[in-house]
Amino acid sequence: MAVPAPHGVPDRPGLPPVPPELAKLLRAQLAAVADAVEEEVRRQVPDYARPADGAYRRNLRAGVVQALTLFVDHIADPRDDGRAIAATYYELGRGEALEGRSLDALQSALRVGGLHAWRLMGHTAEELGLDSTVVAALGELAFRTVHEVAEAAAAGYAEARLRSSDELERRRRRLLDLLLEDGPVALEAVQDLAHSARWPVPRTVAVVALAATPDRREEDRPLAAAGALVDMESRPPRMLVPDPDGSGSFGGRAFTLALRGRPAAIGPAVAVTEAAQSLRLATRALGLMGRGILPRQGVVRCSDHLSTLLLYGDEPLLGQLRTRVLAPLDAVSAGQRERLAETLLAWLLSGSHVPDVAVRLHVHPQTVRYRLRQLEKLFGDALHDPESRLDLILALRAESPHTQQE
Numbered sequence: 001m002a003v004p005a006p007h008g009v010p011d012r013p014g015l016p017p018v019p020p021e022l023a024k025l026l027r028a029q030l031a032a033v034a035d036a037v038e039e040e041v042r043r044q045v046p047d048y049a050r051p052a053d054g055a056y057r058r059n060l061r062a063g064v065v066q067a068l069t070l071f072v073d074h075i076a077d078p079r080d081d082g083r084a085i086a087a088t089y090y091e092l093g094r095g096e097a098l099e100g101r102s103l104d105a106l107q108s109a110l111r112v113g114g115l116h117a118w119r120l121m122g123h124t125a126e127e128l129g130l131d132s133t134v135v136a137a138l139g140e141l142a143f144r145t146v147h148e149v150a151e152a153a154a155a156g157y158a159e160a161r162l163r164s165s166d167e168l169e170r171r172r173r174r175l176l177d178l179l180l181e182d183g184p185v186a187l188e189a190v191q192d193l194a195h196s197a198r199w200p201v202p203r204t205v206a207v208v209a210l211a212a213t214p215d216r217r218e219e220d221r222p223l224a225a226a227g228a229l230v231d232m233e234s235r236p237p238r239m240l241v242p243d244p245d246g247s248g249s250f251g252g253r254a255f256t257l258a259l260r261g262r263p264a265a266i267g268p269a270v271a272v273t274e275a276a277q278s279l280r281l282a283t284r285a286l287g288l289m290g291r292g293i294l295p296r297q298g299v300v301r302c303s304d305h306l307s308t309l310l311l312y313g314d315e316p317l318l319g320q321l322r323t324r325v326l327a328p329l330d331a332v333s334a335g336q337r338e339r340l341a342e343t344l345l346a347w348l349l350s351g352s353h354v355p356d357v358a359v360r361l362h363v364h365p366q367t368v369r370y371r372l373r374q375l376e377k378l379f380g381d382a383l384h385d386p387e388s389r390l391d392l393i394l395a396l397r398a399e400s401p402h403t404q405q406e
Contacts, residue, residue: 022130022138023076026121030072033120034064040116047105063092067110068117071145075138086152093156103157107150114146171197176229176240179275180207187273199227202242204269209282210237211263211289236286238279244269263289265300278302281309288312311397318398325388325395328378338400340378343371345396348389 038061042048066088096106118139125135175193179185194201212235229240244266265285267278281302288294293312294305302309311318329337343361347368350356354372358365375383382388 022125022128023072025128026072026075026124029121029124030065030068033117034061034068036120037064037068037113037117041109041113044112045105045109047101048109063089064113067113067145067149070149071117071121071142075141086148089149089152090156090159093153093158094160095156096153097157097160103154106153106157110146110150110153114142118142168198172199172229173231175199176231179205179229179240179272180238180279182276185273185276190272199229200242201272202227203272204243204245205272205275205278206241206244206269207267207275207279207282208239208241209265209267209279209286210239210259211286212236213262236283238282240275242272259299263297263299265289265294266302268302268306284309284312308397311394318394321391322395322398325391326399331378332374336374340371340375341396341399343368344375344379344383344392345400347372347375348393348396 041064093106096103121142122135122138125138171193175190175197178189178193191201210232227242231238263286265282267280267282267285270278285294285300285302285305288308289296289300294300294308326341329341332340343357346357346360347354350360354365354368357368361368379392382392
């Protein structure tokens, strides 16, 4: 990336030029002033007040000397645009970002160093008996110098952070792909990639499958939970959440609000190397939501609908079960079939207790008894055989999908 040209602070109108011969005198003091500025920065800015190793000390020292040199060069040749020094501070800004220090620390160091250097050099100018307007011009020049190096350092810092952020995002996407791929996942591989992606490996994870939207407006993107790995480009979009049982808000109202109204299915919590299993169930649940078998809106937790997910795990087999077990209902009309199937399922689930069935279906008990007599004629002894009753429950639950949501 090209280093931006420095944009100096305009000279204040009416100030006289600084005598060029002053540059020679100040340049002779550079080493001593650099020592004092370096010490002042280390004293006042906590992030720089650490025991100095050789490389660190050299880099800090070089930055101070470069800034002082720029200041003196502006005096010697006001036409100098300072591009070489800007490039140096651009790289300094990049280095600070890669070191993990904040931009605030860097800017503080520049302000502290600039002010201290001005005090030392300004004192020299006063000792020489220079006119007060010349001293003021020196102050303006010092401010311009700090502005230029700060601008260049900030640009370098921002570029490094952007590149670092992009690379981190790519690593996290690779990590998510690894965790969700079919087949066994080696924990060692997860740990290695997670380390490079700066993602603490949790004990358990859960995968959230999100309903796709017709367009991909930024405002419709969910607000990712802390530490979540998100892939909005996949179909369906998905989010892997670490330690779901340890987060008080996961799956609750705060999480629902974070989804911005987007329907979602939360897979069960599993070991981190089994995340693909959580994804499979979440994806299945999301599909059942779209068909109305599970609630269409809001957030559905797979752990609350395990029997339904099991039931629809092999739909061709489920279809064969329905065809065989519910064959007696083929003898009645479509309207009768729906009422009899609803009554039979309620009767089987309520322990054959007629009053409970009546309450459940909001009908009179006598109506229930009438329907049960019809069912006895259709199914005979199968209504009282334990294995047949289990098959009936499974087939009837598939026959009446709306019962899944009660």
